[in-house]
Amino acid sequence: MKKYDVVIAGGGAVGAACAYFLSRDTDLKIALIDLKKPGNASRASAGGLWAIGESVGLGCGVIFFKTLSKLHSEAKGEEVPVMRPHQLPDCFFEFALTSNNMYPALHQEMLEKHGVDFKFERTGLKFIMYNEEDRLYAEQITQGIPHLADQVRWLDAEELKKEEPYVTDDAIGAIDFICDHQVNPYRLVDAYLEGARQNGVSLYLNTEVTSVIRNGNVVEGVKTAEQTFFCDTLINASGAWANELYQQATGRTMPVYPVKGQIVLSERMPKIMNGCISTSDCYIAQKDNGEILIGSSTEEKGFDTTNSLDKIQELSQGAMKCLPILKESSIKRCWAGLRPGTPDELPILGPVDGVEGYLNACGHFRTGILTSAITGQLMTELVTGKKTTLDLTPFSVERFEEAAQKAG
Amino acid sequence: MKSLKRTRDITPLPSRNFKITVDDQPVDACEGETVLSVLLAANYARVMENDRNVASGAYCGMGVCHCCQVKINAKHKQRACQTLVEPQMSVETLTNRFKEEGIKHD
Numbered sequence: 001m002k003k004y005d006v007v008i009a010g011g012g013a014v015g016a017a018c019a020y021f022l023s024r025d026t027d028l029k030i031a032l033i034d035l036k037k038p039g040n041a042s043r044a045s046a047g048g049l050w051a052i053g054e055s056v057g058l059g060c061g062v063i064f065f066k067t068l069s070k071l072h073s074e075a076k077g078e079e080v081p082v083m084r085p086h087q088l089p090d091c092f093f094e095f096a097l098t099s100n101n102m103y104p105a106l107h108q109e110m111l112e113k114h115g116v117d118f119k120f121e122r123t124g125l126k127f128i129m130y131n132e133e134d135r136l137y138a139e140q141i142t143q144g145i146p147h148l149a150d151q152v153r154w155l156d157a158e159e160l161k162k163e164e165p166y167v168t169d170d171a172i173g174a175i176d177f178i179c180d181h182q183v184n185p186y187r188l189v190d191a192y193l194e195g196a197r198q199n200g201v202s203l204y205l206n207t208e209v210t211s212v213i214r215n216g217n218v219v220e221g222v223k224t225a226e227q228t229f230f231c232d233t234l235i236n237a238s239g240a241w242a243n244e245l246y247q248q249a250t251g252r253t254m255p256v257y258p259v260k261g262q263i264v265l266s267e268r269m270p271k272i273m274n275g276c277i278s279t280s281d282c283y284i285a286q287k288d289n290g291e292i293l294i295g296s297s298t299e300e301k302g303f304d305t306t307n308s309l310d311k312i313q314e315l316s317q318g319a320m321k322c323l324p325i326l327k328e329s330s331i332k333r334c335w336a337g338l339r340p341g342t343p344d345e346l347p348i349l350g351p352v353d354g355v356e357g358y359l360n361a362c363g364h365f366r367t368g369i370l371t372s373a374i375t376g377q378l379m380t381e382l383v384t385g386k387k388t389t390l391d392l393t394p395f396s397v398e399r400f401e402e403a404a405q406k407a408g
Numbered sequence: 409m410k411s412l413k414r415t416r417d418i419t420p421l422p423s424r425n426f427k428i429t430v431d432d433q434p435v436d437a438c439e440g441e442t443v444l445s446v447l448l449a450a451n452y453a454r455v456m457e458n459d460r461n462v463a464s465g466a467y468c469g470m471g472v473c474h475c476c477q478v479k480i481n482a483k484h485k486q487r488a489c490q491t492l493v494e495p496q497m498s499v500e501t502l503t504n505r506f507k508e509e510g511i512k513h514d
Binding site: 267268269270271272290328329330 | 459483484485506511512
């Protein structure tokens with residue numbers, strides 16, 4: 001039997017960030033328990049810190065939206081409507097941008113204090129336009145974010161060619177979100193874990209939480225196959241699997257479900273991209289080692305993590321259309337991950353009404369890498385009873401119950 | 409033109425039904441064998457030049473290691489061990505796409 005102040009279930013980007021920030025800012029006794037299941041989202045991430053891009057529905061958002069509108073039109077048998085940007089509410093912008101702003105300092109801190117480099121790169125995110133429809137889409141995006149006008153740059157075809165010489169001549173221009181950057185997602189998780197370990201967190205890796213110990217409405221700990229962990233606070237950071245743990249902890253269910261994304265990775269290439277790219281077909285990011293990562297499909301197929309030829313083809317074709325140089329390059333690897341999706345695409349954070357000793361840190365959908373930093377900070381504030389940096393009301397799990405009551 | 413001699417075949421070829429070209433020299437080949445088996449039989453040990461301009465030879469011979477990539481029919485980076493020979497096929501060894509295109513790794 002072990003006793004901790006905080007037990008974190010899940011060691012992806014979010015769980016690892018919670019462990020890091022808690023161990024950095026408090027003297028609490030902390031354990032992190034993690035089992036990598038197939039489809040672990042942090043390992044299928046592009047590592048984009050696309051705070052604005054994702055908030056306005058670019059990155060995998062645009063693919064998500066395309067899928068939605070396609071499903072919609074197929075269901076009704078109508079023509080595909082003109083695509084409109086899919087903008088998330090203001091509370092999400094604030095959440096994402098606050099987190100994004102933490103990375104430059106966090107990168108320095110990790111390098112200097114813990115000797116780990118998660119490869120933070122200032123890249124920008126360009127939405128490449130091929131035609132007037134794309135331009136209309138881009139205009140709608142920028143009209144939706146007047147308060148962020150200074151973070152958006154319009155590039156005409158010539159300017160784009162100068163900055164991204166390998167982008168196709170068919171492109172008529174781009175919008176560039178200058179504050180959107182990238183990291184190496186594997187190294188980010190490793191950096192959080194290593195920092196946490198050096199700060200004294202007990203890491204139980206390759207260990208599965210098998211059940212939650214509950215006494216009435218108080219969560220008292222968790223069990224693994226071999227041990228029992230008692231704790232004052234249990235943080236649920238179990239990604240696409242979060243609902244299982246939530247059910248055991250509270251006796252209720254919450255809508256967190258796996259949303260599959262397939263990814264194509266090229267061989268190592270010379271540096272052919274100066275920034276990250278999003279088009280209406282896919283997003284493309286060249287990582288620090290030269291590999292080019294192309295993502296990503298959006299499919300609701302349960303916990304299935306297989307690849308399918310049609311999606312791999314779509315993604316590859318989208319990337320080749322944008323960067324013709326890729327036509328001659330080889331694919332190194334394809335795989336798939338499971339985003340922890342929620343119905344409104346917002347994460348589920350914080351305590352649950354009527355349940356003690358339990359915090360949600362889940363449902364980060366397609367922005368877990370980006371928002372891991374602020375999530376770690378918010379969880380630290382919650383555990384220590386401080387006022388949180390951001391208002392967590394829009395992210396509480398109760399929003400779904402209220403929605404259900406209204407609907408009912 | 410000088411022909412390449414297959415001096416390293418372990419067992420004699422069952423038939424020699426066509427020729428392919430390796431680095432501008434014709435060499436006998438038979439249906440069903442891989443480009444790599446032709447290269448090895450013709451005494452080619454160094455087959456690929458990687459993106460760092462270092463030569464390499466075939467290692468796994470089963471498509472995993474990507475150490476035997478050659479230019480086949482003007483297409484770069486084809487795995488010799490995973491490509492079956494075809495009549496009139498043209499193979500170039502020790503070529504590198506990025507070198508030819510003048511794109512440098514950092």
